[in-house]
Amino acid sequence: MTRGPNRRFSRRTWLRAATGAALALPFLPSLAPRSVRADERSFPKRLVLMYTPNGVIHEAWWPGNVISEREFSLGPIHEPLQNHKSRLLFLSGLDLASAEAGPGGPHQRGIGSLFTNTSLGTGEFMDGCGQTAGWANGISVDQRVASVIGSETPVSSLQLGVRATENDVQGRIAYAGPGQPLPPLNSPRDTYNRVFNRFFAPSSSDLLAEQRSVLDAVNQEFAALSGQLSAADRQTLEAHQTLVRDLERRLALNTPTVGGCVLPEIPDALDEDSETDMARIGELQVDLLASAFACDVTRVATFQVSTALNHIRYPWVESLEEGHALSHAGESNTEATEQLIRRARWHASLVARLFDRLALMPEGEGSVLDNTLFVWGNEVSMGTTHSHVNMPFLMAGGSWAFETGRYLQYADGTAHANLLLAVLHAMGVPDETFGIPDFCSGPLSI
């Protein structure tokens, strides 16, 4: 990744721009230094993995009027994405094969497998259904990518959520490693603080020097304790110490920018558990994610809307039933079906909002969106069967690696792990396989 010194905003320049204060538009391309918009051979690549729960109504998910791979109309769920149709890639026929192995209920196995291609551990976990299972048994795609490209940015990866407040296996999609789930930030205020406060607060060299002395001493404390511990405990400390060293390094990074990086307004303090605030939280999280990309604070993110066995209502789209119960309703229940479609359409509108913002950020001849790969998945195929076949996957962007605007229908039983491997390759991580090798036969041809 090349990022010449002339592509940086100095902290001072950036702050001056930021004090423009309450800007109606989050991104002002005119603020970007000319050099940023100059032609460059290479721009940062970015990855967003999105998760929504409980399966989908397939008739409303997949494209209709399909004439050819490139000629089709969007289903009702994806109507909000009409303006971005040429950037979408529908992928049917993919199975979560690794979710059919191992312990746990179908929701737990599915969410564990979705971005890791692993089965759940046999751990000590008693799930809500009385089955015992552990966490997913491997690193997730986003974290594998972050382990390669994440060191270049102040934050290696962001985990964002919208009412994703179940703190067990059904509430986690990102894994730093086997049995190491990462919690999402569910409050826009928290997201703001993580992305913008620490790394954009004006800091003097005194402060940085202070920080360094403190973290140096902390490092020595790790060493002093480690010698007294068992091998397993030493490993725990080593992993922690690596994070401390990494943080120390990141604090010293100049905040770099691409495109029009403008400090967003501090979001209102919203109640992350409130059904009244939920819609607004979704919008703000998307806006902050776009800003984080604009300012190159991070290049890797997960975005999780609620959790599998949720009891959440969506009153703003007139869905007053609880999410999981709703998903069990059969096709004959037209009211439930319509509610589920309205919910999914709201999810798609968040995607559209993200794309709208990224498309407004110039980068080279195109926009940040052109340098972003987006993957949207679910932990079960449909609520009425809880199966893991023909999973609803939607990709978008990634135009440097994939031809978009297509509906690709793969043979039944194609392993979704192949998609995950193709994503890794597109992100510049040339691994040979991903997750459980038995369920991954090679990168999906897209």
Added chain:
Amino acid sequence: MAPPPFSRSLLALPLLALGQLACSKKDDPKPAPGVEQVPICTEAAPAPAPLRLLTRFQYDNAVRDLLGDATNPAAGFPPENEVDGYRTNAAANAAHPLLVERYLNAADAVAARAVKGRLTEVAPCTDTTAPAECGHAFVRSFAARAFRRPPTEKELTPLLGLFDATSSRGYEKSIELVIRTVLQSPQFLYRVDTLGSPAPETGKVALGGYELASRLSFSLWGSMPDTELFDAAAGGRLATPEDVEREARRMIDDPRAANLVRDFSEQWLGLSRLAGLGREGTPIASKQLETSLRDSLDRFIQAAYFGPDGGFQALFSAKGVWVDTHLAGLYGVDAGDGSAPVTLPGARFGLLTQPALMTLLAHPNQTAPVLRGVFVRERILCLPVNPPPPNVNTIPPDPDSRATTRERFKQHTADPGCSGCHAKIDGIGFGFERYDQLGRYRTEENGIAVDESGAILGSGETGLEGGFTTSAELLARIANSRRARDCLATNWYRYTFGRVELREDECSLGQLKARFARSNGDLKELIVALTQTDSFLYRPARPAETGMGSP
């Protein structure tokens, strides 16, 4: 010069005393007929006790007790990964980038507050001509308290070095930087239970005084040890199980133990799900409803643990309900002055009929026999429930103005594919049919009398099993159930030791259940009894230690 962390002569003491317990039943008074023996765990070593990160609750308490900072800085930390509902689970909670960032932010903020205007309390220095002496004294005493044991010289060196290297920036700044360092050090952030002396002959290692002090403080208060515990550890007065029990009894009446019960109950009962409830039938805003219900339940639970008429049976049978003005309005009663529980219309029998639980275990516009039945089986009776087959409609049937909930759910028991599990689930859930989605008592639904009969099936306990006609009968059976009593002990065990029990835990868990039973369900005794288990008093030897005479 600080004393070395573990003096060898002191360590001989606990080993002898604990060895005695492990081999003898003499100190157990002869049990009354029918009262169970507390098992002696002679053979097995307890399960491993790996490093455990402080939970948010523990971090906040420790910072408060260490520096007098009661601002709850961990409120901004990411939530713990929960296992079986418990945030204390050790294996599921490793450090991650966000957490490490939050540790940094919290340490900065806490340290700044500690020196700002409070320097003379935190790090007094009367002889201002010798700030280095004051600083070094502070480093030694502060590290000993924050690390919960005397630090080694190797651990002191970086802190003393930091103080000296920054002395040109003034006493206050140097102290602040030391505090920032200590609060991010693993000795503070982790509970380290493994520094005791090895027992060469067995796989069991008796914990040292400081480790027992920490186990006591975290198990009873969710916090660091107090001065008495530190003094007892330093003076060799925290060595035997009797010493541990004596301290536990002293600690159980401290308000910090009440906080611990609150933290446990929140996780045992899943009360975080009270946040963001949507319930039809009340003008009370969601947030206020959550606050009022939580407060009401908390007062009820506190009285069961610490009140004069408390105990396990009271927990499942006491009739009073605490109400504030909001709940008083909702239930149509007079709130009184808030100093005592009130009697709500209709019958109430303990925890399960408390408004908070009945509201939590409900759908927005109706009761939830299934949620209630599953909850009682899993959380109260420790009976696993099978998941529903995927292709069934689990949306509760719409409220019907001509039928009762029971009638609307009858497909569960009419359909042979459902009835196997649902007879077990709904059979219990129907017992709560007189408590609506806001915990209000009703005898009629849509003009039809509410039938609250049901059955407990497949419980494996004679006294629990079989049909009942009223909630009074259902709840009396639970209040007298051995299974429910044991299940509460199991839940405390998981919370306290940070793991779902393994094979190695069997004997310790047996000890806990037996002691709880012998106390006639005294809930304070249950917490004290946790400290008398092998899992509390010992750790397993590491492979390198067995057969070796020194660490």
